[in-house]
Amino acid sequence: MKRKVRNTEIYKHHGTVVTVQEGDKGKHRDHCLCWQCGFFCPWDSKYNCATARILYSLCVIFNIVTPVWECLLYQQATETQQKRIDKFENK
Numbered sequence: 081m082k083r084k085v086r087n088t089e090i091y092k093h094h095g096t097v098v099t100v101q102e103g104d105k106g107k108h109r110d111h112c113l114c115w116q117c118g119f120f121c122p123w124d125s126k127y128n129c130a131t132a133r134i135l136y137s138l139c140v141i142f143n144i145v146t147p148v149w150e151c152l153l154y155q156q157a158t159e160t161q162q163k164r165i166d167k168f169e170n171k
């Protein structure tokens with residue numbers, strides 16, 4: 081099956097000019113498993129699991145955005161954990 085090439089958009093993200101596929105800008109959290117995982121601590125990345133810490137470092141070094149689509153270690157956040165994550169997300 082042939083993959084459809086999508087239009088792209090160029091914009092400034094965290095002070096750097098980057099390219100994103102049309103429609104995906106700002107959608108990282110909608111697709112990333114981490115935002116509903118009990119191992120995720122967005123308020124202080126040093127407490128994240130090793131995978132999220134390494135991924136975050138790559139994003140900072142290379143100015144990329146990489147949602148986690150699949151993860152071996154994922155564990156659904158408890159209600160309390162999810163409230164804390166959501167509170168951070170809505171800041």
Ligand code: SF4
Pocket residue numbers: 113114117118119120128129130131132148151152153154155
């Ligand atoms: S275990 Fe997986 S889903 Fe959970 S925070 Fe780490 S990388 Fe994200």
